Amino acid sequence: MLSLDAYLKCGRAGDDTAVVTRRKGLRMGRTDRRKGGVAVVSLAAAMLTVSPAGATHPVLGGGSGKGAGPIVTPAAGNLGKGTVAVNFQVDYQAFDTFSDRELLGFAAEDREIHNLESVTTYSVSASYGAGRFATFHLAVPYVVRRGIEESEPPDEIHSHGDASGLGDASAHAHIRLFGSEAWGIEVTGIVAIKAPSQTRVRDDAGNRFDAEFQPGSGSWDPTVGFAVSEAYGPFALHGAVRYTWVTEGVLDTDLGDRFNYDLAFVYRVPPPVRVDLVLEANGLWQDRERRGGKEDPDSGGRVLLVSPGLRWRMHPRANAYVSAGLPVFQDLNGDQNEVRFRVLAGVGGAF
Secondary structure, three states: OOOOEEEEEHHHOOOOOOOEEEOOOOOOOOOOOOOOOOOOOOOOOOOEEEEOOOOOOOOOOOOOOOOHHHOOOOOOOOOOOEEEEEEEEEEEEEEOOHHHHHHHHHHHHOOOOOOOEEEEEEEEEEEEEEEOOOEEEEEEEEEEEEEEEEOOOOOOEEEEEEEEEEEOOEEEEEEEEEEEEOOEEEEEEEEEEEEEOOOEEEEEOOOOOOOOHOOOOOOEEEEEEEEEEEOOOEEEEEEEEEEEEOOOHHHHHHHHHHHHEEEEEEEOOOOOOOOEEEEEEEEEEEOOOOEEEEEOEEEEEEEEEEEEEEEEEEEEEEEEEEEEEEEEEEEEEEOOOOOOEEEEEEEEOOO
8 A cells, every 4th residue: 555655754853863964065066957856656456555654655566466557556346255355565755855055045044845756655555355344454664764864054065874764554345336347437426534653763873854854653543435447348447536534643743634536447458468467546635734734735635647667467366466656736835845756666476
């Protein structure tokens, strides 16, 4: 599972103390970019997805053990009764960072703005088919955030290092709402809950990271939505929407509600080639972050990725997959790091 992850936050720092300081005039040779920060969140085809805890908390997904399903977009349909599916996935998201010149400019404006280079999420998930009407999923991610730094008024840049640890686990239920073999259409309801995990990770100087950089959010976040799938011969079309209510978590921080919307087109190449070609559009809207009831203007926004991908059907009940997400639209609030690209790969099977 994510989750599209990922999140929309690289704004103000809290009470973290600087680790390494670079003063005005030092290391100002990098190319200037004014980009914002997003880690896009998505759910997996018929496997479980991990909801992101905030702008830098990615979401995980995986391929289903059967069918011409998508990679990031949740697919309708359920596993057969008694079927167990497992999935391992790596989700790498890179960001356009601010230059030192830009960070020093923010510091001169009395603003604390974060940089984040990348987020890598390793996820293990398991699914159980309770019959044609329901499938249950559980996923646990391990999150690594690299290159965290911030502007520090009046004229410094603080480097905090990397943050890593167990991310928020999530449990999902996919409930069949409608199905017609004659029309090739299935509709599935999605209900999920995300449970808090590790939230006390510290930076290189021993100071606690802010909520948006912790592996977990410290909050219990419910999600509801639905997925629709339609198959016609070797072609399949999948769409899904989900809304997540984010509650207050660690350090009195609410990372902002999320709305995910996805659309995928899949083509199953005829035998003897065992390949599915996938093209997806993955969108996310995220509300602004609030800490102690105060809204952060440099958080939240919208992002849309186009994600071509490929699934190799190694066995009728096992597959490997890869997807590359490229941003086509980003509208972020304030000053944040924009996503450069996303690469998601994994292997899954059903038993």
